[in-house]
Amino acid sequence: MPVDTVTIALQQLKKQGYKYTQKREDIITVFVEANRYLSAKAVLHALEDEYPTLSYDTIYRNLYTFVEVGILEETELNNEKLFRITCLHEGHHHHHFICQQCGMTIALQMCPMDFFEQQLEGCQITSHRFEIFGVCKNCLAAG
Incomplete structure (x- = not known):
């Protein structure tokens, strides 16, 4: 995944009227670095040292915002919602x-x-x- 994927994702958020926060950047970075589907629990776990008071509500609110804006894709496996960074650079249907x-x-x-x-x-x-x-x-x- 290209290094500027986080920047592109943050620009998409801004275009849709959402404000930049370090927390949002860090959530996006977790997905870019993982480059696979993750649960909200996995995201919370990845950020718990940096944000010890981070809640599932905050994670889910941001994940669904990112899906709405087109930054994340979602799927469901074994009755659990999973998310991954959208293939922002591939530019073709797949x-x-x-x-x-x-x-x-x-x-x-x-x-x-x-x-x-x-x-x-x-x-x-x-x-x-x-x-x-x-x-x-x-x-x-x-x-």
């Missing part, structure tokens, strides 16, 4: 493989929508989401 053990993601360079559009002739598709869940090669090798 989907992800998500490791269920470590949260690592791999961008998939193919979209299955061509197939589904053929199957749904006459329908108007307004959006879609496609994710593949499994175990990555690193976790398989470690296990």
Whole structure:
């Protein structure tokens, strides 16, 4: 992930009328450095030394703001919301493989929508989401 991803994310926040705070920058930095899906609990844990009074409410409020602005993507796995930094630099439509053990993601360079559009002739598709869940090669090798 390019070094300026945090700067780009902060600029997106500012464009949408949100103020800069060091806490917001630090939350974004956690996602940029991890480059994988994280739970709110993982974010709280990563920031607890720097912000010992940080609450889940603050984390969730910022995470959902970041999703709304397009900085984070969200998914759900085992009834838990997970978030990751949006692929701000890739600039093309793609989907992800998500490791269920470590949260690592791999961008998939193919979209299955061509197939589904053929199957749904006459329908108007307004959006879609496609994710593949499994175990990555690193976790398989470690296990």
